[in-house]
Amino acid sequence: xxxxxxxxxxxxxxxxxxxxxxxxxxxxxxxxxxxxxxxxxxxxxxxxxxxxxxxxxxxxxxxxxxxxxxxxxxxxxxxxxxxxxxxxxxxxxxxxxxxxxxxxxxxxxxxxxxxxxxxxxxxxxxxxxxxxxxxxxxxxxxxxxxxxxxxx
Numbered sequence: 001x002x003x004x005x006x007x008x009x010x011x012x013x014x015x016x017x018x019x020x021x022x023x024x025x026x027x028x029x030x031x032x033x034x035x036x037x038x039x040x041x042x043x044x045x046x047x048x049x050x051x052x053x054x055x056x057x058x059x060x061x062x063x064x065x066x067x068x069x070x071x072x073x074x075x076x077x078x079x080x081x082x083x084x085x086x087x088x089x090x091x092x093x094x095x096x097x098x099x100x101x102x103x104x105x106x107x108x109x110x111x112x113x114x115x116x117x118x119x120x121x122x123x124x125x126x127x128x129x130x131x132x133x134x135x136x137x138x139x140x141x142x143x144x145x146x147x148x149x150x151x152x
Contacts, residue, residue, distance in 0.1 A: 049097075049136075049137060050136060050137075050139060052096060052136075053136055053139075053141055056093065056096060056098055056134075056136060056141065057141060057142065059089065059092075059093060060093070060098075060134055060141075060142060062089065063086065063089050063090070063093070064131070064132075066082060066085060066086040066089065067086065069082050070082050070083055070086060093134075096136075097136050097137045098134055098135070098136055098141075099134065099135050100132050100133070100134055101113075101132070101133035101134060101135055101140070101143075101144050103126045103129050103133065103144045103146055104126055104127075104128075104129060105125060105126065106125070106126050107124060107125060107126075108124045108125065108126055108146070108148045111140060111143070112133060112140055112143055112144060113126060113133065113143055113144050113145075113146045113148075114133075114143040114144065114145050114146065115146060115147070115148045116130055116145050116146065116147065117130075117147040117148075118147065118148050118149070118150040119147045119148075119149060119150070120149070120150065120151075121148075121149025121150070121151075122149045122151075123149055123150060123151050124148060124149065125148070125149045126144075126146045126147075126148060126149075127146075127147050127148065127149045128146060128147040129144055129145070129146055130145040130146060130147065131144065131145035132144055133145070
């Protein structure tokens with residue numbers, strides 16, 4: 001093999017190696033871009049799903065106020081009107097994915113419950129609900145304020 005053929009073969013091998021490096025780089029960039037697209041899509045979905053969380057928390061305070069008003073209302077037209085408004089608000093919240101957290105007789109869970117006191121009762125069981133807790137789809141947006149049982 002002549003010197004010129006050796007140089008050509010070496011150049012071909014160098015170009016093959018360079019080509020493989022570019023191909024590997026392209027594959028990595030493609031994978032990174034696909035991961036980026038998936039991440040952006042997931043973030044967009046999450047934003048659409050939970051973007052209304054602040055508004056919902058404000059509506060829950062309004063719901064609490066209507067419930068307090070209803071507990072003091074007489075069984076008259078005004079009381080019936082408050083009940084109708086409360087029912088409509090509950091329907092709208094449910095349509096948006098809001099659910100109340102069930103707490104009574106449940107095991108105390110720091111992710112779902114905020115203990116504001118202890119009372120006589122079954123150890124580590126929720127005995128009393130002071131303020132309802134809510135979740136938006138699977139995310140806890142307001143833990144329930146509860147009193148937890150403690151054996152004496």
